[in-house]
Amino acid sequence: MHLIKTLLRRKLNWVALPLMLLFGFTALLAPWLAPHDPEQVDLSQRLAAPGAGHLLGTDHLGRDILSRLIWGARVSLGSVLIIISLVMLLSLVVGCASGFMGGITDSVLMRICEVFLSFPTFILAMFLIAVLGMGMTNVVLAIVLTHWAWYARIIRSLVLGMKHREYILAARVAGTAPWRLFVRHLAPSILAQLLILATLDIGHMMLHVSGLSFLGLGVQPPTPEWGVMISDARQYIWTYPEQILFPGAMIFLAVMAFNIPGDTLRDSLDPVIRAEEV
Amino acid sequence: MRNYILKRVLILIPLLLTVSILVFLVLRLGANDPAMAYLRLSRIPPTDEALCAARQLLGLDRPWAVQYLDWLWHAVRLDFGNAYVTGAPVLARILYYLPNTLYLAGVSLLMTIVLSLPLGILAALNKDRWPDHLTRALAFTGVSMPGFWLGFLLVMLFSIRLGWLPPMGKGGVSHVIMPAFTLALMSLCINIRLMRGSMLEQLNTRSVLYARVRGLSERRVMGCHVLKNSLIPVVTAIGMHIGEMLGGAVVVEMIFSWPGVGRFAVSSIYNRDFPVMQCFILMMTMIFVFCNLAVDILYAWIDPRIRTGKGPDACI
Numbered sequence: 001m002h003l004i005k006t007l008l009r010r011k012l013n014w015v016a017l018p019l020m021l022l023f024g025f026t027a028l029l030a031p032w033l034a035p036h037d038p039e040q041v042d043l044s045q046r047l048a049a050p051g052a053g054h055l056l057g058t059d060h061l062g063r064d065i066l067s068r069l070i071w072g073a074r075v076s077l078g079s080v081l082i083i084i085s086l087v088m089l090l091s092l093v094v095g096c097a098s099g100f101m102g103g104i105t106d107s108v109l110m111r112i113c114e115v116f117l118s119f120p121t122f123i124l125a126m127f128l129i130a131v132l133g134m135g136m137t138n139v140v141l142a143i144v145l146t147h148w149a150w151y152a153r154i155i156r157s158l159v160l161g162m163k164h165r166e167y168i169l170a171a172r173v174a175g176t177a178p179w180r181l182f183v184r185h186l187a188p189s190i191l192a193q194l195l196i197l198a199t200l201d202i203g204h205m206m207l208h209v210s211g212l213s214f215l216g217l218g219v220q221p222p223t224p225e226w227g228v229m230i231s232d233a234r235q236y237i238w239t240y241p242e243q244i245l246f247p248g249a250m251i252f253l254a255v256m257a258f259n260i261p262g263d264t265l266r267d268s269l270d271p272v273i274r275a276e277e278v
Numbered sequence: 279m280r281n282y283i284l285k286r287v288l289i290l291i292p293l294l295l296t297v298s299i300l301v302f303l304v305l306r307l308g309a310n311d312p313a314m315a316y317l318r319l320s321r322i323p324p325t326d327e328a329l330c331a332a333r334q335l336l337g338l339d340r341p342w343a344v345q346y347l348d349w350l351w352h353a354v355r356l357d358f359g360n361a362y363v364t365g366a367p368v369l370a371r372i373l374y375y376l377p378n379t380l381y382l383a384g385v386s387l388l389m390t391i392v393l394s395l396p397l398g399i400l401a402a403l404n405k406d407r408w409p410d411h412l413t414r415a416l417a418f419t420g421v422s423m424p425g426f427w428l429g430f431l432l433v434m435l436f437s438i439r440l441g442w443l444p445p446m447g448k449g450g451v452s453h454v455i456m457p458a459f460t461l462a463l464m465s466l467c468i469n470i471r472l473m474r475g476s477m478l479e480q481l482n483t484r485s486v487l488y489a490r491v492r493g494l495s496e497r498r499v500m501g502c503h504v505l506k507n508s509l510i511p512v513v514t515a516i517g518m519h520i521g522e523m524l525g526g527a528v529v530v531e532m533i534f535s536w537p538g539v540g541r542f543a544v545s546s547i548y549n550r551d552f553p554v555m556q557c558f559i560l561m562m563t564m565i566f567v568f569c570n571l572a573v574d575i576l577y578a579w580i581d582p583r584i585r586t587g588k589g590p591d592a593c594i
Contacts, residue, residue, distance in 0.1 A: 111296075130555050203422060244434075248431070
């Protein structure tokens with residue numbers, strides 16, 4: 001409730017939040033919203049101009065661009081949702097284990113994190129995809145593997161910061177079992193912080209997914225994905241420039257729709273995280 | 279200071295060793311058989327005998343630990359093996375393309391610094407007035423802009439519509455402007471906001487208030503107190519930007535057909551040319567790690583609290 005109030009106080013969110021919902025619904029209802037089958041090839045209709053039959057025209061294989069954009073929302077948001085959940089899960093386990101147990105577990109886990117953090121993210125993701133093979137599943141895997149370490153470190157510092165707060169000490173003195181201490185007293189606060197961090201990162205991850213797809217390493221054609229669409233359209237930049245405009249605008253708007261609320265929420269982050277972020 | 283630098287360099291040795299083991303293991307654990315890729319790229323029909331021979335040639339029949347140590351022994355002597363496609367030494371190929379990438383990334387970094395500092399300062403000094411709103415809107419747009427879209431938009435405007443700048447390739451100064459700007463935009467926008475934020479924070483500190491109370495001129499207050507201290511977070515962020523730029527350069531090189539190492543790496547991924555990929559990721563990680571080291575040293579030099587191990591709180 002408090003978060004929603006914070007969000008609505010900033011005027012930009014009055015645009016961003018509905019846009020975010022719009023993208024969400026588009027992704028959810030894609031099969032019913034799309035006027036055509038996004039993968040249906042019709043060579044007689046290739047590169048048709050926007051008009052009555054195809055509202056935004058067709059691409060080089062005669063596929064309806066509007067339908068592909070709509071389905072693209074599903075691919076983009078869906079993959080990011082999976083990525084974020086997996087990153088959260090992995091980093092929560094590692095971060096909490098590290099923060100709680102301390103000692104050798106902590107130093108081993110943190111060394112592992114350091115190793116992962118010493119790679120440039122996008123290049124490590126490229127490398128992993130090169131080894132694992134191209135395609136959606138491996139993109140998800142690669143992005144999870146390149147992003148968890150940063151979160152794990154933040155969660156660890158959160159746990160360390162909270163471990164010694166008075167209400168936790170009080171609960172411990174009262175003889176609360178460790179798992180109960182975690183579930184009742186630590187997890188809610190950590191999760192709230194994590195959720196904010198995740199919102200901040202959704203836009204960034206979307207750019208990663210579509211960037212990899214643009215390079216031909218991610219989502220494979222004919223799956224309708226915005227990055228793939230830009231890559232397909234690049235050869236028509238001289239003759240049919242609008243082919244590049246539409247999918248790019250979708251990525252831009254979607255990323256912006258998530259970045260703006262994320263940025264507002266940044267200010268309500270725990271000071272521990274804010275220090276870590278810089 | 280010397281001890282601090284020594285300590286930081288020594289930490290790097292185990293770190294880089296682990297990185298190399300990880301890269302090696304990932305390659306071996308992957309679903310692709312390097313011997314198979316080798317045969318395919320050398321256009322030898324993959325019969326059982328040929329596979330056996332290729333395994334022997336590439337040393338894949340030995341235990342992993344032996345393979346790794348052998349590889350490491352060669353790698354420290356700067357021998358990263360031969361590319362499957364061309365048969366030429368990998369390092370020579372990478373070093374052939376690398377200067378182009380470093381040139382591109384260097385110009386981008388320069389653009390980031392030269393543009394972000396004045397814009398950030400301008401925004402901070404005019405807080406909540408139109409220059410502030412304008413730069414913030416710009417920064418917001420910039421961080422949401424996919425580089426591979428921006429690149430094409432620039433080409434459409436400056437090459438196709440106006441005919442001012444060449445759309446692709448490497449040549450004179452005019453060739454580097456669009457790729458470098460595309461690469462710089464993300465870091466540039468992050469930096470503007472960082473500079474603005476840290477400047478505003480510094481303006482509110484007691485030391486600035488005290489300097490004003492002492493009657494120092496506004497120029498002196500800004501130069502000696504505010505600006506110097508507000509640069510600290512910006513310097514730290516540069517290390518992060520370099521990492522982003524090394525990755526972003528791959529995309530930018532693809533858009534503008536820039537003859538850099540990223541484009542070479544992507545084609546090696548399509549070909550499953552494992553030695554090239556291995557050398558590429560290790561090179562990029564080394565560059566990233568050493569840049570971060572340089573940033574850390576710079577940071578410690580600006581802010582003595584870091585190297586003495588006393589946190590920022592020690593001064594309050």
